[in-house]
Amino acid sequence: MLRDGTVFEDEHLPREIVGRNSQMNEVTDALAPVEDGARAENCFLFGPSGAGKTTVARAAVRELRRAVHGVPTAYINCWKDYTRSGVLERAAKDLAGAAVPKNVAARELIDTLQNGIDAPSVIVLDEVDQLQDPGTLYDLHSVPGLAWICIANREVDLLARLDERVHSRVSVGYRVQFDRYTVDTTAEILDRRAAEGLEPGAVDRPTLDRIAELVDGDARQAITALRVAARKAEREGLSTIPPRLVDDAVLDAEAAVRQKTISKLNDHQRVLYECIEESGPLIQKELYEQYEQEHPDPITLRGLRKTHLPKLEHYNLIETERGGDGKTYRLASG
Ligand SMILES: Nc1ncnc2c1ncn2[C@@H]1O[C@H](COP(=O)(O)OP(=O)(O)O)[C@@H](O)[C@H]1O
Ligand SMILES: [Mg+2]
Known part of the structure; x- marks a missing residue:
């Protein structure tokens, strides 16, 4: 039944991004100047949970790294690293390759970044509305050549917290909106995921459609439900997922996603x-x-x-x- 369980993990970056061409194009356009040795445009990705924001950001960075060898990039989840010094430390390590001793002052970290980066570089700030001090964006803005992809649920959660002077500087950039997936696109995402992670023939399209109908356009819930359903079927010794398992799998997936969120x-x-x-x-x-x-x-x-x-x-x-x-x-x- 399950051929590769890692394919269903949240961190798995799929080979193909389904149904997000316009968003991918906007982000890759923003990053394109790096190919000519120039600073990328900043961009902001907004939308609900499970709409593919993190995936599109990571896929765009993956494309950039294929096109431009050795471009410095960093990915920071601000839910986990939410302090100013936490973000600056990670940025200094990942972008400037600096060995950062513990408890270095923010000013020093900014100097390290300003002096240590000599080519265009890109930082992804995921869940950026969780930054304790949104002024951290201003610090990063002062680093020559550095551009960001900022990800949040809503623009107000991020930019309304900035004072005016900072706001006018850091709010410039592309805005890319993500809406919930349609049922068709959700089913298509599931279809590709099944092909990557399940044995051939383990699930049929009507079953995937049924999952897609139940998850309200949230790809995370959908993929988790598919994994749960596959496990349930496996436990029953079956080689295909029977439709009767789907409703329970979706409920279990909601609970699993909620539990994971609570743990964060x-x-x-x-x-x-x-x-x-x-x-x-x-x-x-x-x-x-x-x-x-x-x-x-x-x-x-x-x-x-x-x-x-x-x-x-x-x-x-x-x-x-x-x-x-x-x-x-x-x-x-x-
Ligand atoms: N367009 C897509 N194509 C393939 N997989 C996707 C797509 N969008 C989301 N996913 C998958 O759905 C899950 C949630 O997506 P994610 O990008 O983390 O959502 P968000 O960051 O908006 O909450 C991930 O496992 C991701 O791989
Ligand atoms: Mg995300």
Whole structure:
């Protein structure tokens, strides 16, 4: 049944990117100046979870690296590396090849970057709305030759947090919008993935269509569901996935994706999620009071509303509703 399980992992970069030609073209156009030795255009990729943003960014960088040998590139997930020094350290290591000792001042890291890069280079800042200090973009902007691909769910989550002077400098660039996949494209993505990762004939097209119909245009959910269904069938000793397994597989996949997302939450997001899980639905004031009690080092409500609460929503962990008392937060029903 399963020929290669790694094909279904989130990190797997498929050979072919399905149904994202216009987005791929926009990003490769932005990077094209590097082929002539010039700085690329900055670009911003926006859209919901599972819409292929990370995949398109990585595929565009893969193409660039094939065209231009040795171009320095870096990939940083700002959900994981969310501090200014964390991002600058990774950038200095990956782009300037610098050996970075621990606890170096930001200024020094910026100097390392400014002096250490002597050719056009590209940095992917994934989940960039999770940066603790969005002014980090300004630091990177000051590095000659460096261009970025910034990825976030929505433009406001990122750029509304910048003060005006920084905003006017760093907001220049291509905007590339990603919408949810159609059912057809989702099925096509699944078809290619099945060809890469499953034994021939392990799944038929109507079964893939059925998965695609259930996942609301989210390729991550779809691919996870296909893997879950294949495992279930394998456990039953079958060599093809029977349609009756699909609905359960989709539910299990939702739970698996949610669990993985929860494991990536930072401590503010985790405390918020746990408060809502334990005592939701909560209005904003109640939620904030509980969060303040539970978190050893709480930040302001404003801070929570700018980055952490929207993130929980974008990842379909919580739902909000606007009522007479302001916003109410509850666990997503999914
Ligand atoms: N156009 C596509 N073609 C093939 N696979 C895709 C495509 N878009 C997304 N995927 C797959 O779906 C999953 C989620 O995509 P990803 O790029 O991580 O979404 P996002 O970053 O928007 O949340 C990944 O496993 C990825 O390989
Ligand atoms: Mg992503």
